[in-house]
Amino acid sequence: MKKFIVGVMAISALFVCSWTQAAELRDDHPEFHIVQPGDTLWDISEAFLKSPWLWPEIWHVNEQVDNPHLIFPGDVLALVYIDGQPRITKTNRLPNGTVKLSPQVRELSRGQAITTIPLDAILPFLVSARVVSEEELQHAPYVVAGDEGRLANAADNKVYVRGIIEPEVSKFAFYRRGETYIDPDTGEELGVEALHLGAGVKIRSGDPSTIRIEDSVAEVLRGDRIWPTNDEQLRPYYFPHAPTSEVDATIISVYDGVIQIGQYDVVVINRGERDGIEVGHVLTVHQRGKQVEDPYAKDNKNVNEDGSVKRFFKALVNSKDTVTLPDEEAGTMMIFRTFDKVSLGLVLKAQRPLHVMDKAKTPY
Known part of the structure; x- marks a missing residue:
């Protein structure tokens, strides 16, 4: 709960900060938009703005209501002018001039609000993606054996794990060593991808502890590592915004092994929290010149x-x-998960095929 409150405060701060870029309306922008199920905030912002990451500059809310920044299906958004500046605000007036009547009590949970980007495109990575150091991998709890001598273990099987130092933790995820990320510019090792295998629950403490596998996407083997799961990552709130400083990153990997990267693919860049990268940062992707x-x-x-x-x-x-040849602007991505030295981004738009080694930079 504490993380959620901090996240909301961080999002709210974006709405009051000063931006160096001015939000410019699209030539074909609508005057009204009735929010539909399946809409995302990015889609709506793209309909109004040439630079969708500048939504905080144009969004005008009533701070007297609860969760004023959340938008729900059925809301009517209108383009208005306040002190000569364009603003988007909620209204009860429909495009035809009639007034939309709403119930006096409208009980809507945060979970019913529209998401900023398609949540189903990133949800698996919010739950399971992990990048660790060699030291973290070496000293993580590990599977020492399977029940009844099994070499390969799946859902409903039990495995025995050593190295658990948090006895109060009961839910874990299984991982295996994946790709080692190397910075193409410096040669520095940025971390090791931990491949998600499944999840389990501890049914007996001790050395070794016993964990029952509840679901698996791959067989769990001896030597595989485990880490506690974090349920608070299941329903995050993201808000796209441009970095306040210059970012010059490189796409170093793509999930699912695709060669040509397109819309809603998840990529890894060689910049992370130590470089000031934040969840919600929007970057322009440039196809590297041949x-x-x-x-x-x-x-x-x-x-x-x-x-x-x-x-x-x-x-x-x-x-x-x-x-x-010069680099060419080719797409837009948003950072949705950060680690110390690398970050994961979702490609929101790709005007042309993108590839590993293409650049990701601060948008202008």
Whole structure:
């Protein structure tokens, strides 16, 4: 509960901070929008704004009501002007001018509010994604054996685990070593991906403890690691916003092993909490410029700066002149999970195919 309150306070702070960018309306923006089931805040913001991450600048709420920033299906959003500036606000007036009558008591839970992005696209990663250091992996509790001598264990099987130092914890998730993330710019090891195998509950404490596997997406083997699960991560509230400082990151991995990255794919970037990356940061993805052969450079004095000796040796080894094309803006992503040195982002839009090694930068 404490984490939820802190999260809401952080989100609310975004609405009162000063932005260096001005929210600019789309040319084809609507005057009203009736919120439908399945809408996301990102979709609505895209309908009104050229830069959807600037929604906090244009959103106008009644601070006297509970949870004023939450939007529910059925709400009517209207574009109004306050002191000459465009604002989006809730209204009870429908686009045709009639007044929408609402019950005097409207009991809606936070869970019924629209989400900022499609929650089903990131929910598995909120629950299971984990990046750890080599030391954390080495010293994590581990499966020493399966019940009845089983080598591979699945749902409803029992396994025996050593190294649990939090006796009050009862719910755990199983993991196995995955990819080691390396910074392509510095060569630094950024962490190890922990592959999620399933979840279980402790039914007997001791050394070893006994854990019953409740669900599994892969077989649990000897040597696999476990960590406590965190139920508070199941229903987070995100709000997209631009970083306040320059971010120059690189996509270093993509989940599900796809080659071409598209909308709603989850990627890993080589920047994390230590670099100031926050949940909700929106980054522009730039397709890295290719290196292409330039057969015309050698004959153009304005391009070719090689001396005669260098040109001779290049010809001797049949070295070709090349040029690196500029990076091109190709999409938008939002950070939804951060670790110390890396972060996970959801691709919200891809104008062209994205790839590992493409850049992710502060939007302008």
